[in-house]
Amino acid sequence: MATPPARKPRGRLLIMATATALLATACGSATNTGGAASDGVITLSMHNPDSRTQDPATWQLVEEFNSRHPDLKIRLEGQPVEQHEQRMTIAAQSDTLPEIFWVYDSLAKTMVKDGDLLDLTPILQEKNLEAKFSLSMLAAFRSGDGIQYGVPYQALVTGFYYNKALLDEHGIALPETFDELLAAVKKLKEEGVVPIAQGANSSAFSVWAFLTMLDRFGYEQKYPAILAGNARYDNPDFLRLYGHVRELAEAGAFPENMTTQTYAQAVASYTAGKAAFLDAGVWEAAKIEKSGVGRSTGFWAGPTFADGVGEQKLVMNVPSAPFVVSAKVKEDKKKYAAVKAFIQFYYSDEGQQILVDNAQPPVTTYRPQVDPRKHPVFAAVLDEAAKPGWKSPAAQPDLVVSAATASAMYDSFYGVMSGSLSPQEAARSVQKSLK
Template sequence: MATSPQPAPPTTRPPSGISRRLLLTAATASALFVTATACGSAVNTAGGSSSGGLITLSMQNPDSKTQDPATWQLVQEFNKQHPDMKIKLEGQPVDQHEQRMTIAAQSGTLPEIFWVYDSLAKTMVKSGDLLDLSPILAENGLKAKFAPSMLDGFNQGGVQYGLPYQALVTGFYFNKTILDTHKIAVPETFDELVAAVKKLKAAGVVPIAQGANNSPYSVWAFLTMLDRFGYESKYQDILAGKAGYDNADFLRLYQHVDELAKAGAFPSNMNTQTYAQAVASYTSGKAAFLDAGVWEAEKIQKSSVGKDTGFWAGPTFTDGVGNQKLVMDVPSAPFVVSAKVKEDKKKYAAVKAFIQFYYSDAGQKILVDNAQPPVTTYKPEVDTTKASVFAAVLAEASKPGWTSPRAQPDLVVSAATASAMYDSFYGVMGGTLSPEEAVKNVQKTIK
């Protein structure tokens, strides 16, 4: 039996655009749950901390030990320190996990703590299914450990319903040796990127590794470019019907993407290769740039191009809108807590203790040790001789004078609109959509 697609970067959401975000009706959800259970894959505690525990942490990976070692290690350490509050770690592939959480909310059987896409979390908080975490944040100065942007996106109607699971830092990895060989400086502006693309293409080098097949979400660097054309200041009006996605500023960006495509920026097999194959083409030294994020740092480090790799937030635009010094460093999909936890003093105490530990400096160090950026203001110390790629990502994300949008553009719209955004970029990159058609296709999904 076919199973639901797995998120490409196994240790991340990632990026909430990695897989379809499902908001299911009760009937559809129940049918899907029966199907998943029949496959024997509804719940998997492989790699979990134990078969039982006072509270359960339910994740979007069926085997956290190998697919999300940072979370697995955090749970192991917490259980050692709090044997009376032991956490059971379980998980399912992302789509099945979303389905299961939908059903659990409807039946009142949500796990105590769980990962979920923000679109579903926002639905749950409206139904009163999620705990307001504000009182927990108020203890021990925990709230002060977060930059406001890491919390604001998970606050609705004054309810702090979620906390950032991991940070989402995206952009372009680049091969220093390839650029040096062809006497190309790391670009800063879009015009410099186009010039680099033309030079690399003429030399027979793939400029930017991209893979659209079964991976339409893999356009992270282009979502950041969207913010450089005023997305953050426009999207609320667009969603409210006061403006359109097919505005002149966004169209100008898509015209630039078309210019990149015509300059030969993307591999000829882009539409038939997957994101994972695009990563492999970069790690084997066949491409100069890779559109990806921090979740690939460790893999790239261990590859033959690790010592030659740097990280870049992407090009600025002379005809852009607003601040051009933007690097995508935002919270990914959140951790949330079942509202029913408040009814059990022991479970509430355990949830509170785990949250306090996860976001402590000790907890954040575990994230950093597993090549994940901290989501608090914790300042990591990274051995640049052993983790030069990860260090490059952190350095780019903290460049003086640069700031981050509050959220990745696809995380603040419906699943249908997010999917249309991915397809719009790949359509222009692959030559199947004109810039005008691309922005109109996205606008059609906005009700």
């Protein structure tokens, strides 16, 4: 992942030269939002190099918008997450940000402090768009002084997909507690089945279900003090969780090729019926439905822990990292009009239905009807996210820290899963990233 974004220095000549060189070699030329004449073309920069296959909902939204607005056009581009974060950090320093872009909230918070981001409040107040969001969806991306610097890109619902037929074949009920999960893992391993599909190669971020487990050990209550230096990440509660992850690893929960296969390959192993569980999120629902295991797949928020801290009935159903807009857009009337029109289309009921059609839950209060006979996996995800008596944290743990700390968190889990780090070493590595 990218290093923590630096504050803008007063002298910019060196930064400009460095930014130009890095963007040219690693990311392509930077988007130019200036110029005497405007053609109304704006760039939407994403964290996927191929949105058509990796994020079909966004791709379809852009295609539909462009077909309806021949005088305005969105150019969709993207890079892998780490490269994208680096590019946006450099672009902010060199005043070459694209008009709209996805970014981790930790970096967005730095950008809004530096005056790089547009206040979206006026856009959201038009057509009463603001009323379409629940308070938490917008509050997550509002600064202390009231600037609405971002809007939720998608809802983030994560956990474990599971193959009901495979579990039934081996006489295993869906676990509820960690002890039940551990027992299921041992039995699956003994009978030659990969218990949990994981892929760490170039995909270290793919530990979503384990990030939810952090919240079951008090992360949401602890992290403000940890970031302030008044508490430590390598605390006894988190160490117990890492100890449980080691128990899973020692029981054979993860594939032998976990460190060499990618997340996409892990998904492929699950859809091929070679693994009982898959650590993923709602974005995989459509793909799984089209696979051979679609009709036998359910969705699970993950185990509760007898030695956990605080609320155990947690399901991750939070706003994803935000869309943000470059402050320079306001200097160009046609680009501003394009940005406004796209945001208003994206969060309209029609735009949200396009998300739903691509097996993404709406981020507004729009309530679509999903036929479980046609979309059983997507319906299972929505049902688990709305399970009576269960709550959601306010944010996913990695989205409230710097990119460097988020990366350290991912590596810490995969380090314990692979046996390359002890629980103590893993937690200490995250603590070191905070200094």
